[in-house]
Amino acid sequence: MGLNLAQKIITRHLVEGEAKAGQExxxxxxxTLIHDALGTMACLQFEAMDVPRVSTRLSVxxxxxxxxxxxxxxxxxxxxxxxVAAKYGLLxxxxxxxxxxxxxxxxFAEPGTTLLGGDSHTPTCGAVxxxxxxxxxxxxxxxxxxxxxxxxxxxxxxxxxxxxxxPWLSSKDVILELLRRLGVKGGVGRIMExxxxxxxxxxxxxxATICNMGTExxxxxxxxxxxxxxxxxxxxxxxxxxxRPLAADPDAxxxxxxxxxxxxxxxxxxxxxxxxxxxxxxxxxGTAVDQVCLGSCTNSSYADLMTAAAILKGxxxxxxxxxxxxxxxxxxxxMIAEAGGLTDLIxxxxxxxxxxxGPCNGTGQAPATGAVSVRTFNRNFTGRSATNPDRVYxxxxxxxxxxxxxxxxxxxxxxxxxxxxxxxxxxxxxDAMVIPPPADPSGVAVRRGPNIKPLPxxxxxxxxxxxxxxxxxxDNVSTDEIIPxxxxxxxxxxxxxxxxxxxxxxxxxxxxxxxxxxGAGVVVGGWNYGQGSSxxxxxxxxxxxxxxxxxxxxxxxxxxxxxxxxxxxxxxxADASDYDAVxxxxxxxxxxxxxxxxxxxxxxxxxxTKHRDIVLVHSLTARQLEIYRAGGLLNYLSGKGRPA
Numbered sequence: 001m002g003l004n005l006a007q008k009i010i011t012r013h014l015v016e017g018e019a020k021a022g023q024e025x026x027x028x029x030x031x032t033l034i035h036d037a038l039g040t041m042a043c044l045q046f047e048a049m050d051v052p053r054v055s056t057r058l059s060v061x062x063x064x065x066x067x068x069x070x071x072x073x074x075x076x077x078x079x080x081x082x083x084v085a086a087k088y089g090l091l092x093x094x095x096x097x098x099x100x101x102x103x104x105x106x107x108f109a110e111p112g113t114t115l116l117g118g119d120s121h122t123p124t125c126g127a128v129x130x131x132x133x134x135x136x137x138x139x140x141x142x143x144x145x146x147x148x149x150x151x152x153x154x155x156x157x158x159x160x161x162x163x164x165x166x167p168w169l170s171s172k173d174v175i176l177e178l179l180r181r182l183g184v185k186g187g188v189g190r191i192m193e194x195x196x197x198x199x200x201x202x203x204x205x206x207x208a209t210i211c212n213m214g215t216e217x218x219x220x221x222x223x224x225x226x227x228x229x230x231x232x233x234x235x236x237x238x239x240x241x242x243x244r245p246l247a248a249d250p251d252a253x254x255x256x257x258x259x260x261x262x263x264x265x266x267x268x269x270x271x272x273x274x275x276x277x278x279x280x281x282x283x284x285x286g287t288a289v290d291q292v293c294l295g296s297c298t299n300s301s302y303a304d305l306m307t308a309a310a311i312l313k314g315x316x317x318x319x320x321x322x323x324x325x326x327x328x329x330x331x332x333x334x335m336i337a338e339a340g341g342l343t344d345l346i347x348x349x350x351x352x353x354x355x356x357x358g359p360c361n362g363t364g365q366a367p368a369t370g371a372v373s374v375r376t377f378n379r380n381f382t383g384r385s386a387t388n389p390d391r392v393y394x395x396x397x398x399x400x401x402x403x404x405x406x407x408x409x410x411x412x413x414x415x416x417x418x419x420x421x422x423x424x425x426x427x428x429x430x431d432a433m434v435i436p437p438p439a440d441p442s443g444v445a446v447r448r449g450p451n452i453k454p455l456p457x458x459x460x461x462x463x464x465x466x467x468x469x470x471x472x473x474x475d476n477v478s479t480d481e482i483i484p485x486x487x488x489x490x491x492x493x494x495x496x497x498x499x500x501x502x503x504x505x506x507x508x509x510x511x512x513x514x515x516x517x518x519g520a521g522v523v524v525g526g527w528n529y530g531q532g533s534s535x536x537x538x539x540x541x542x543x544x545x546x547x548x549x550x551x552x553x554x555x556x557x558x559x560x561x562x563x564x565x566x567x568x569x570x571x572x573x574a575d576a577s578d579y580d581a582v583x584x585x586x587x588x589x590x591x592x593x594x595x596x597x598x599x600x601x602x603x604x605x606x607x608x609t610k611h612r613d614i615v616l617v618h619s620l621t622a623r624q625l626e627i628y629r630a631g632g633l634l635n636y637l638s639g640k641g642r643p644a
Contacts, residue, residue, distance in 0.1 A: 002249025005223050006156045006191045009131040009246075013114050015148045021155045021255060024621040026148030030113040031058040031130075032140050035100045037065035037361070037485065038118045038535060040077045040494040042137030043084045044455045046144055047446075048634055054089045055146030058108060060434075061085045062093040062100035066490035067356045068363055073491030076449025080494075082435070087444040089437045090144075097433035098329030098355045101125070101297040105208055106331055107431060110242045111226030116143045120215045120534040120558060121297055121378065127207035128233065129226030129246045134215065136536035136562040138633050147637075150623060151561070154220040155255035156191045161198025163263030167418035170307075171206035172299060172376070172396035175213040176268040177260065180278035184476060185528040187217030188557060190256075194224045195248060198262045203423050204233035205301035212298045213378045216275040218531060218556060238429045267411055269374075270394035273382050274476065281399055281411045290371035291322045292404035295353070296360040299376035299397050300328030302335050303421045308401040309341035310419035311412075312348035318407040323350045324365055326358045334428055348404075362386035362486025374403050381478045381532060383506050386486045452494040458543050458567035460631040464591040465548055466608070468521045471504060471511055472584045475526035479559060481506050482530065482538035493537065500541045515545040524582050525552035530559025539566045543632075551588075551605070551616060553579055564624045567632040569593075574602060574615040581612055597625055 003011065010019050016026030032054075034042045039061055046054075061081050066074045078095060085092035093103060100117070101124040109115065111129035115122060118140040125132040135149065143149050159178070165171070178192075192214050194207070202210075207224045214222030224230075225247035234243045269284060271277040294300075294308050305327060317323045325345055327333040333355060336342045346352065359365035360377040366386035367373040373385060373392045380392040393409070402412040412418070438444065473481075483489070483503055492499040504511040515521060523542065529552035530538060539562035542550075549569040553576045563570045573579055582588070586609040596603050603616040620628065630636035 001253050002251040004156050004158070004248040004252040004254055005129065005193055005225060005246065006131065009112055009114065010153070012112070019153055021153050024150055024152050024623060026150050027114055029056055029116045029143040029149050031108065031115040032056050032144050033060050033062065033100050033104055033115065033117040033119070033122065034137065034140055035062040035065050035119060036077055036081060037490060037493060038137050039081055040452065041536065041540070042118050042141045043081060044494070045138050045634060046088065046141040048455055049141065049145045049637060051145040054144045056144060059090045059144050060093060060104065060108060061090045062103065063095040064099045065357050065361060066363065067095055067354050068487050068490070071491060072449060073451045076451055077494055079447050080449065080452060083444060083446045086437050087441045087446050091437070092435040094433040094435065096330060096355055098331070099297045099300065099357060101212065102300055102328030102332065106237055106329060106427065107429070111230060111244055111246045116140055116149050118534060120532065121212050123214055123221040124208050124212040124297060126211040126221055126223045127204050128230045129224060131221060131223065133221050134534045134558060136534055136558060136565060138536060138565045139561065142633065142637065151220070152621070154189050154191045156193055158254040158257045159192055159194045160196040160257060160259045161194060161262055162196055162259070163198055163261045164201050165262050165265065168267060168398055168412040169265050170396040170398055171202060171209045173265045173268045174260065174262065175210045176270060176278045177265055179216055179270065179276040180268065182217055183276045184216055184274060184531055185218045185554070187214060187219030188528070190219050192217065192219045192222040193248065194222070199224055200227060200229065202229070203303065204230060205303050205423070208301070209298055213275070216378060218528065220557060236423070236425060236427050267396065267399050267413065269399060269409070270380060272380060272391045272393060275379060275394060281395065281409065284409050285411050287372060287409040289321060289374050289403055289408060291365070291367050291373040292400050293324045293326070293359050293365060293373065293375040293377065294397055294400055295326030295328065296357060296377040297328065298378040300326060300332060302332050303423060304397045305332065305336050306339060306341045306421045307419055308397045309336065309344040310421065311398065311401040312405065313344040315348055315405055317349040317404045321404055321407050323348070323404045324353050324359065325350045326353045327355055330355060330433060331428055331430060335424065359385065362484070363490060364487060374400055374409065376400050379532065381480050384480050384485070388506060451491070453496055456496050456544050457634055458632040461548065461567055461569070461628065464593045466587065466589040467548060468518055469524055469582060469584050469586045469588060470515055470518060470521035470547065471508055472524040472582065473507060473526060473529070476528045476531055477525055478532035479530055479535040479538040480532055483535065483541055485533065485535070496541065496544055499537060500544050503541045503545060512545060515547065518546065520546040520548050522588055523547055523550045524579070525550060526579060527553045529555050531556040534558045536562045536565070539563045539568055543568055564620065564627055565633040567628055569628060571603065571616040571618050574617050578614045581610065581614060582607060586610060594629065
């Protein structure tokens with residue numbers, strides 16, 4: 001039996017364990033990426049490992065999230081990141097060079113390599129056949145220091161694409177259809193591997209949109225083969241030498257399979273609240289809109305923005321509609337300017353924003369109260385836009401541009417002939433804003449602003465606990481709800497005491513004070529707890545406030561790992577209905593914890609308040625149990641010496 005593409009890359013990079021679904025393995029990491037929103041903490045963690053230089057083939061630090069400089073904090077973080085990159089051997093992508101996923105896809109991603117990124121949308125680079133995985137910053141720091149990346153081997157799902165996209169359809173509709181079918185936790189514990197004639201007909205930037213939003217399925221990563229389309233893309237970027245053919249064997253086996261006929265798709269849109277609330281555009285057509293946002297790491301390529309410009313050309317958006325554009329990279333901006341698309345967008349009334357994530361993570365362009373915002377982004381969790389509650393829809397650039405012109409949601413198939421934008425035969429490579437590290441870093445001094453506070457570490461846990469439930473949440477709680485992103489909190493990312501004041505702000509603003517008063521406690525959650533961003537602050541800050549365990553119906557992959565890395569014990573209900581038997585304020589007790597965890601046995605939790613026993617289970621590996629008992633990954637690595 002042959003190997004699928006994911007198995008081939010995993011096998012070639014395997015350094016520990018057996019590459020079987022459900023088994024923990026250690027994977028050699030070729031490339032890493034971090035960015036300014038989460039990278040400051042990752043760099044502080046890397047420095048704490050006392051390693052003189054990064055050990056990967058390529059590590060890049062991007063400044064693309066927190067560009068709003070209304071105070072000194074973001075600027076100081078950028079200086080810190082620039083000097084850390086120079087000191088320890090990272091490339092530094094300056095502010096204004098573009099969004100990390102778009103730039104990495106353009107300039108650095110290579111077929112068959114492994115990429116570990118401190119951002120959940122790192123799988124974007126699966127578009128060229130790279131095994132690109134998002135992780136918490138501490139895991140990325142360990143990889144930069146030369147350590148393997150440890151994770152449980154996912155099942156591999158074959159997504160067989162047939163047919164071809166019809167006029168007015170785009171790859172955004174492909175991933176929205178999968179979200180409609182599978183939901184936001186349908187990809188948890190899975191790699192989505194795309195095959196078939198339909199996949200072969202998609203360009204690399206179209207594939208990138210699908211891989212990017214595979215994260216919203218909860219998937220570990222998404223992959224396309226490295227074929228002639230990838231070769232053409234890399235040659236157009238002046239990187240043809242990095243191409244090599246790579247695909248699944250003809251007789252490869254998969255754990256599951258999904259068939260999707262591209263020809264059968266119609267324009268789709270995700271309704272407010274969650275990326276999986278997907279319906280045909282025609283069902284919500286006519287809904288009045290106040291704001292339309294084009295761009296973000298999901299849909300900010302040359303083809304995306306030129307298609308939108310072609311729809312808007314010679315027209316002007318209504319006075320009641322705010323239209324914004326966030327180009328994905330300096331390369332994209334230069335190319336749409338030279339092709340005339342930028343002029344068309346400006347003439348139509350678009351506001352051209354910085355080359356950054358911007359509105360996607362709540363940094364600027366917060367919608368007005370009650371306003372409808374239609375965006376080409378990847379997430380629409382309630383409040384992520386920085387307006388709470390909000391009414392944010394997600395769709396393709398085609399639907400967004402047509403909607404901006406009409407002032408209401410429009411099925412673009414009513415507009416006549418669709419524009420056709422072919423991928424350029426030659427991009428405009430320009431790495432002038434990527435700063436390489438000096439060959440001799442001995443003269444580099446790392447500069448730390450006053451807002452960069454010392455890195456806190458967890459204490460070693462005790463063998464058992466008797467703690468109150470500090471908070472009970474519902475299903476699909478995102479890391480945005482645990483600790484928000486955006487302009488308000490971005491400047492505080494390197495200041496744990498200050499940012500801890502906002503933990504669970506959107507669910508219960510009293511949480512930080514109550515946690516401090518209690519001294520320690522437990523959080524109870526529903527299904528898919530911790531979905532969304534790889535933001536490790538969603539584990540680090542609760543740890544700082546005394547959270548010792550999270551008990552949930554199920555966890556999102558990255559967040560569960562982050563909890564362990566910061567010595568918070570993630571446990572699940574053996575019977576999900578027992579979730580109803582625990583309430584905020586209940587006192588929970590568990591004894592002789594370590595022996596039960598190590599034996600892999602079910603744990604008995606005593607709800608002292610309700611005089612009831614509840615059975616819990618865990619999915620932690622032997623290595624993760626060691627990390628937990630050590631008081632988190634930094635303490636674990638300190639005890640073992642430098643990462644191996």
